Amino acid sequence: MSTVPPASAFGAPAPPAGDVHAAFLRRGDAHQVYARDITAPEAPLFYLGRGRADEVRAYTRAYLQCPYPDCPAPELTTAGGSAVRDHFRHLPGSNVRHQREGINHFTAKHQLARWVRTQAPDAVVHVDDIVLENGRHPDVYAIVGGNRIVFEIQYSPLKWPEMRKRRAAYDRIGVTFVWVFGHTGAFCQPVAATSPEQQATALTIDRALWEAAYNAMPLLWINPFEELIATAAFTPSEVRKLMAWGQGLRQVNIDICTLDECRLEFRDRTDISASWAWNAEHGWPTAGDIAPYLTGLITPAARKVSAEADARLTAIRQQRADEAAAEAAAEDAARRQELPYQNWLGEKAKLEERYGPLPAMVLDNASRRFTVRGVAKEHWMAALLEIFDQVVGDQVSETWIRSQLGSRFGWPAGMVTVTDWYPLIQYLRDLRDDGWVDLPSTTSLLDGDHITVLASLRRPPSPPTNSDPSQVERQRTPPA
Numbered sequence: 001m002s003t004v005p006p007a008s009a010f011g012a013p014a015p016p017a018g019d020v021h022a023a024f025l026r027r028g029d030a031h032q033v034y035a036r037d038i039t040a041p042e043a044p045l046f047y048l049g050r051g052r053a054d055e056v057r058a059y060t061r062a063y064l065q066c067p068y069p070d071c072p073a074p075e076l077t078t079a080g081g082s083a084v085r086d087h088f089r090h091l092p093g094s095n096v097r098h099q100r101e102g103i104n105h106f107t108a109k110h111q112l113a114r115w116v117r118t119q120a121p122d123a124v125v126h127v128d129d130i131v132l133e134n135g136r137h138p139d140v141y142a143i144v145g146g147n148r149i150v151f152e153i154q155y156s157p158l159k160w161p162e163m164r165k166r167r168a169a170y171d172r173i174g175v176t177f178v179w180v181f182g183h184t185g186a187f188c189q190p191v192a193a194t195s196p197e198q199q200a201t202a203l204t205i206d207r208a209l210w211e212a213a214y215n216a217m218p219l220l221w222i223n224p225f226e227e228l229i230a231t232a233a234f235t236p237s238e239v240r241k242l243m244a245w246g247q248g249l250r251q252v253n254i255d256i257c258t259l260d261e262c263r264l265e266f267r268d269r270t271d272i273s274a275s276w277a278w279n280a281e282h283g284w285p286t287a288g289d290i291a292p293y294l295t296g297l298i299t300p301a302a303r304k305v306s307a308e309a310d311a312r313l314t315a316i317r318q319q320r321a322d323e324a325a326a327e328a329a330a331e332d333a334a335r336r337q338e339l340p341y342q343n344w345l346g347e348k349a350k351l352e353e354r355y356g357p358l359p360a361m362v363l364d365n366a367s368r369r370f371t372v373r374g375v376a377k378e379h380w381m382a383a384l385l386e387i388f389d390q391v392v393g394d395q396v397s398e399t400w401i402r403s404q405l406g407s408r409f410g411w412p413a414g415m416v417t418v419t420d421w422y423p424l425i426q427y428l429r430d431l432r433d434d435g436w437v438d439l440p441s442t443t444s445l446l447d448g449d450h451i452t453v454l455a456s457l458r459r460p461p462s463p464p465t466n467s468d469p470s471q472v473e474r475q476r477t478p479p480a
């Protein structure tokens, strides 16, 4: 047999000559670059790398055949030269000429499949020969470790509702979905350059592309013969236009890279839904809205957009958190000027005389106001922990706790309102988390004597080993 190496050993293609935009948008003939090796009919198709036409011609004539279904004369030879990319050709006189659209689509599928195998040598890759559990028949399907991914290549026109339906069908079964538009036809209309010296570097954004981008689908195109990928490179102001209905965004610049520069990566799906939920809650403030679906085929341009968008999202989240914290601090400062807190200060001094420094569970519990019937939260929380002195080791009911607090503060017995009840339940849960009480996890707190008291103001819970021992000592040894 021949010494021609297998297709996978051909490695990265030579970069295309000349301007990459011109190379990407070149409307040359759609050449065949894949063939079936009859010595290994089940193997991935044989790929004809650049500049290899002469080298593999003899092997081609002996062992390679046209891979198109129902080809009437599948025998092939190779052709190439300086002006044309190396390719397979049917034998002279056979008069076989496959449809250009078919060759584009076929080649794009096999290039993406080959790229997946290069990126993940252990991947199981299917081209056009599998139906998934959602009834869909993807162009390219791959299982990569614990991830599944589908590539759809789109040369022919398609409206957004149909695209959305397909994406949803794969989202539903947890399959990463990557849409790649073709380098000719409906989805790849170059915007004419403004002067003859300039190359076209932008594509027209029609309604379907606009809706796809608006719905957070990264816009990617493939030129399978040049092995190039184009990424829509939206500027922040273009994203704002994109997100504002009715404001025309008619074109977008494309960033070109080789397929070889792209990386197969999977973004955590929970991360995606988190960003998505955040977007749904807060509207569409940044280019980060495009980022959540940047998974699967990551171009260098997409990675840059994604990183910038993530940084913006992080900054916005931080700003919102800072604002919330400042608001809570201001609210607490105001609370401390009010009568309930001033009353508490008198009680606090007495308790500190009796027990030493008070625990954080009294002084620093939650940011909520939790003033109950004119009693500051520190006040009733400290009272509760003092009441626990009588019942450490016992089980008590929520009703008993409320009646004890009621007699301490002169609240009318038996009067229960949600505003009393809710802070108490919250506080009991915090006390449980800190080891002061044990609570049933499955039954209602209102259902009998279910609260086991483990500690009290006089006998606080055993401290974690990393706490300050001198502090604990003072708490445990009240002054005489």
Ligand SMILES: [Zn+2]
Pocket: 066, 067, 068, 071, 072, 073, 074, 090, 096, 098
């Ligand atoms: Zn053929």
